[in-house]
Amino acid sequence: MIYRLSVFALLFLACCKTTQKTLPPVAAAVPLEIQTSLQITSLKANDLEETLTQQDEILLAYSLTAIDSNNQVAASINGTWGVEKIKQGGAFFAKNFVPIALIVPTNGKIVASVVLIEVDDYQTTQRWLKEAQKVSSLVSVPAVVLEVGSLLTPLKYVSAGLITAGVGFELTQKLDDDDMLGQFIHEIAYAQALRQPVVRVSVPMKGKHALTNYHYNLTFEMKQTRLK
Secondary structure (H helix, E strand, O other): OHHHHHHHHHHHHHHHHHHOOOOOOOOOOOOOOEEEEEEEEEEEEEEOOOOOOOOEEEEEEEEEEEEOOOOEEEEEEEEEEEEEEEOOOOEEEHHHOOOEEEEEOOOOEEEEEEEEEEOOOHHHHHHHHHHHHHOOOOOEOOOOOOEHHHOOOHHHHHHHHHHHHOOOOOHHHHOOOOOEEEEEEEEEEHHHHHHOOEEEEEEEEEEEEOOEEEEEEEEEEEEEEEOO
16 A cells, blocks of 8 residues: 555656746846937026127027946937027027937936027127037937046037037137026936936026126926837
């Protein structure tokens, strides 16, 4: 009897062994690909910098810069708008501004930079702007990896992106303190991009040049889209 039970147990174990299935290896999760777009939604002149002519001639430059997980610049894309004449109380809205978009590096971030400039040399700036707008929709990858620590201001981010795209005129070489009406940076990390589909930002740009006060208000949206 004991012998029969032993044989039965061995047969049972053998059957169980032959029916076991080998599970396939677990595939590593592929990181989600997220694209961030920057859309300027409005620009309003509450108080002008220029009081004699009662209008300002302004230029808006903006960019997206991708910073990878090693804190290095991976790519950039730029947008420019203007040179436009604006009177006090005047406003421009989303339809006037071309949006730009860039992929957010996995475990990295996107830096959005906007710069508002009051233009003195209209003709020279207008010629430069035409060249800048030819490359504004192109994604540029730096030939030499730039250290993020050297890109401290929104103006430098925008300028570096334009130079990388092939526009040889550096904004910072032309501007002085009186030309700058305002600049702003907003960052979105990869983890934030996953959970926050829309970020809306309002930026007051105001100050004083000589005896003249000025006040502009800029708003923009950053939209995060899952590509795959």
